[in-house]
Amino acid sequence: MKVLPFYAVCGIVALVSVAVYPRSGSEASVCEFQPSSRFNPKLPASHVQNQCARDRDGVTEVSWLSWIAGKSPSFQFHFLDLLELLHDDDSK
Structure with a gap:
């Protein structure tokens, strides 16, 4: 039964570290490296290139x-x- 408290502590540490980790600008940094900012209809809408094009065009x-x-x-x-x-x- 000593294994259960160990996993509980590990889980709590993991949740706290995810909650405390700063995420500012994480989405924008991906779009900065995309060479094209135009929507490509040949790619799915969930593709990174199309998501960045939607963000740059201000699509809500x-x-x-x-x-x-x-x-x-x-x-x-x-x-x-x-x-x-x-x-x-x-x-x-």
Whole structure:
């Protein structure tokens, strides 16, 4: 039973070190090394190059929560997305 307190202490130390570690500028440093800042439609939207292009262009994320709260200017688009998700065709 002496192993359990050891793992508990190691877990607490790991959580505290992650919480205390400074993260300022970590996302911006990745984008500084990207040669192209244009959105590339051949790459997935989650690719680093496209994420950096979105950050540089000032594109904001639109979430379902902002749509429900009425803070999204594209409410028609999200309504169609919601209908598509609710009435998904399983025969594909």
